[in-house]
Amino acid sequence: MTQSFAFYSSPDSPNSPSLLSELPTVTDSVELDNYSGFFSYQIVHEDPCLTFSAMLDGKLSSFHLDFTQGKVAYRRQHGGGRKQHIAKACGLKHNWTPNIIDATAGLGRDAAELRSLGCSMRLIERSPFVASLLEDAINRAAEANPELFGSNFELFQGQSLELIRRLSQEQQPDIIYLDPMFPPRNKSAAVKKEMRLVKLLVGNDPDADELLPIALDNAKYRVVVKRPSYAPYLNEMKPSMSIESKGNRFDVYVLKGIN
Ligand SMILES: C[S@@+](CC[C@H](N)C(=O)[O-])C[C@H]1O[C@@H](n2cnc3c(N)ncnc32)[C@H](O)[C@@H]1O
Structure with missing residues (x-):
């Protein structure tokens, strides 16, 4: 429709x-x-x-989006820090703060989480609708918390398949993080209101499989893919390891070891 x-x-x-x-x-x-x-x-x-x-x-x-209040801020203050699954998947336990491209930025929650763990973030979002909500939230967050969001948290509106291909070697990130849309298992009211509104704005991500090979060619250390627990591997490619979380799974494709 x-x-x-x-x-x-x-x-x-x-x-x-x-x-x-x-x-x-x-x-x-x-x-x-x-x-x-x-x-x-x-x-x-x-x-x-x-x-x-x-x-x-x-x-x-x-x-609307807000990185300074609500769930995102709560997770920052009370979350498990580098013990969280997302931190483990990105190798942060090595006391390492990589620069990461989040190639499916969406509502920016995962990116904000990784930023608050010290990572430098570049966010790519293809939907101008979702990107406009993100841009607004980033501007407000940069004012409220310049140390965290005033730098190293940059948004690019565009198609990741194109933008990642065009990166020079110096621009290649340590990690590429992917979390494309995946149809919910049941379409009941349990699917959160906010996610239903996002779905209205962006629809599905039918080209999600194509992202993985491009990400693998352009990340230095690893590609991390977030999937619902019941979803098959992206592009049917078996990861080096998977980290199970509540309802989600982080599939990690290791390209180079972290010292
Ligand atoms: C499930 S959401 C990501 C949620 C995000 N991880 C968060 O924490 O809020 C997926 C988003 O990725 C975007 N997206 C999917 N494929 C993309 C691509 N090839 N290039 C840029 N954005 C893409 C969609 O428009 C959608 O907003």
Whole structure:
């Protein structure tokens, strides 16, 4: 099904971000009924936050991204640090802070987690819709926590298959991290509202298998692939090792040992 989105501009709200410049701007909320969803700025903790809203099960549902509050910040303060599965998968137990390309940035949660563990992050997201939400959250996070998000946390909007192929040798990262969309096992209400809204924005990732060989050719030390526990290996390629997490699995493809 083709989705159509709009930018809803209310009096005093900031202008549409450049990544959303192609979307029609609507100023009368009645017109929003003509679209599958809309972006708008909503005031959260006194800050205008870029928000995506759509009807789910007959109710208007919205979300915005925030790396300084909520789940991401909680995990930073109370999470297991370098003992976490994602940290082990990226080899961080070696007291190593690699530079990582997250080639499927999505909501930026994993990237923010890895940044808070000291890694330098480059994020690639192909959907201009998701990238605009990410950009907004990164700008706010850089202001609130410049030490963590003011540098070494850079977003690129584009197709990873292309951007990774074009890296010079100096630009190649230590690790490429992949977490493409995978259909949920059951389509019940258990599938979180936020994930359903993201699905509306980006659909599936039918070319996910193609990412792995390109990542393997362009990472220096390893490629880490996050999959739901029930999903087959990406591109049917057996990893060097797998780390099981709650409901997820990190498949690790080792290219070179970490000293
Ligand atoms: C499951 S989400 C990633 C979630 C992310 N790990 C997080 O912690 O929020 C997958 C995202 O990857 C993006 N994506 C998939 N294939 C891509 C590609 N080839 N290039 C760039 N982005 C891609 C999708 O648009 C989607 O937003």
